[in-house]
Amino acid sequence: MSAHGDVDLGHTLAGWTGTALATLGCAVLGLALCLGSAAAGGLGTALLAAAALVTWLLHLAGWGKPSGPRPPDQWDWRVRDTTARTGHPDCLGCRLAGRRAATAHTPGPDTTEPASAPPQARAATVRA
DSSP states (O other): OTTOSSOOOOOOHHHHEEEEEEEHHHHHHHHHHHHHHHHHHHHHHHHHHHHHHHHHHHIIIISOOOSSSSOOGGSHHHHEOOOGGOOTTOOOOHHHTOOOOOOOOOOOOOOOOOOTTOOOHHHHHHHH
């Protein structure tokens, strides 16, 4: 058992790569602040933008993970997500890429009125 218990922490290739690039970008931005260098500030900002872009592209390529917990056999960071091609439900990154995951539609309450109800009865139920 790990120090965090038996849970899916979401360690993925996309997550590790994005975190490494973002950490490097923040370090370069901190160095730029200390040096007063606009060039280093631009490089740090570019690294942060690259971290977001690379993480998103790796997620779309299947090296990320869908929202929510995964089965224990998929917890390793080297396991590729086979459902990424069709998109994940409730995933902003997949929606931005134009991937729409099939979501189960749960019908709401039936709001249709019986045709035999008088118009006053139909109007009363609409206001309620």
